[in-house]
Amino acid sequence: MIWYKLIFKQNQPIHIGSVEWGVINETEIFIPGWTMWGALTNQFLKRIGYSEIKKAKKLFEKITNFYPMIRQTEKPLFPEYNKGNFSFENYTTIEEFKYEFVDTIVSTAVEPLLRSAKDESLHEFEYILPKSKIDLNNKAKQLYWVGLIGFEDEVIKEINLLIKNDNNSEKKELSNLLKRIFSKIYIGGDTKYGFGEMELLDPINEVTEEKLSEWNITGNGTASIKPNFPLRQFFKFSNEIKFEGELKLLSEFDFTQNIPTVQEAGYFINVGSKVSDFNGIDLNKYHLIKGKFEKIK
Numbered sequence: 001m002i003w004y005k006l007i008f009k010q011n012q013p014i015h016i017g018s019v020e021w022g023v024i025n026e027t028e029i030f031i032p033g034w035t036m037w038g039a040l041t042n043q044f045l046k047r048i049g050y051s052e053i054k055k056a057k058k059l060f061e062k063i064t065n066f067y068p069m070i071r072q073t074e075k076p077l078f079p080e081y082n083k084g085n086f087s088f089e090n091y092t093t094i095e096e097f098k099y100e101f102v103d104t105i106v107s108t109a110v111e112p113l114l115r116s117a118k119d120e121s122l123h124e125f126e127y128i129l130p131k132s133k134i135d136l137n138n139k140a141k142q143l144y145w146v147g148l149i150g151f152e153d154e155v156i157k158e159i160n161l162l163i164k165n166d167n168n169s170e171k172k173e174l175s176n177l178l179k180r181i182f183s184k185i186y187i188g189g190d191t192k193y194g195f196g197e198m199e200l201l202d203p204i205n206e207v208t209e210e211k212l213s214e215w216n217i218t219g220n221g222t223a224s225i226k227p228n229f230p231l232r233q234f235f236k237f238s239n240e241i242k243f244e245g246e247l248k249l250l251s252e253f254d255f256t257q258n259i260p261t262v263q264e265a266g267y268f269i270n271v272g273s274k275v276s277d278f279n280g281i282d283l284n285k286y287h288l289i290k291g292k293f294e295k296i297k
Contacts, residue, residue: 013103
């Protein structure tokens with residue numbers, strides 16, 4: 001399996017669906033693997049046509065969560081729990097990161113005749129800015145997003161075959177091919193209203209085993225997690241596992257139908273949590289799928 005590091009420059013504000021608290025529609029402050037998988041798959045289908053949906057949905061599954069990076073040369077802001085609070089490395093609390101990079105739109109629906117706000121229509125919409133709100137000497141920090149993606153030989157052959165069947169394309173080296181197809185992608189919600197554009201900037205470099213271990217991954221895409229090391233990917237919960245952090249109920253929806261349906265749902269140990277004891281669980285049976293480690297039967 002070949003692994004690449006993808007670095008995207010954020011060009012527009014983005015909103016990653018999280019939770020709604022009353023009138024507040026919060027944004028997630030990292031990009032889950034399934035969200036990035038959806039963006040890549042959609043962009044790929046735009047290129048080859050939507051007749052190959054079933055095949056395309058399998059091509060980019062070996063993908064991690066994506067985390068913010070302040071500068072292209074620095075390492076990602078990986079999540080962790082600081083005194084029980086979810087945060088990023090270098091930030092004491094997540095509120096510090098939000099203060100610098102997250103803003104809010106307040107809006108309401110209006111009664112046409114009365115020209116007044118409709119009852120119970122006020123809401124706040126959070127979004128992540130492409131640059132820091134703290135502008136020092138006209139040098140506001142630019143936000144980048146970084147993650148990993150892996151391809152097995154069979155998947156590479158399938159990608160080349162699908163692209164070769166595109167009359168406007170020709171077979172090329174995978175790294176060049178990916179850079180060309182994903183030069184611009186759109187992530188998250190409200191992409192039709194000036195949100196979500198990201199630009200693939202860095203060359204897609206092959207990733208070493210040492211770098212993979214920082215993301216909890218082995219070369220073949222299974223889990224590699226040291227005791228008390230913060231999780232970079234979600235891990236399927238089991239009663240045997242002892243950990244410090246938080247459980248999340250994650251649901252995956254099928255949006256190819258007119259009415260979205262839940263494909264699967266389950267409890268996962270949240271990213272940033274630390275597992276102290278797997279109690280004999282064989283990590284080689286847990287494979288990376290869209291930012292989650294799930295047990296393959």
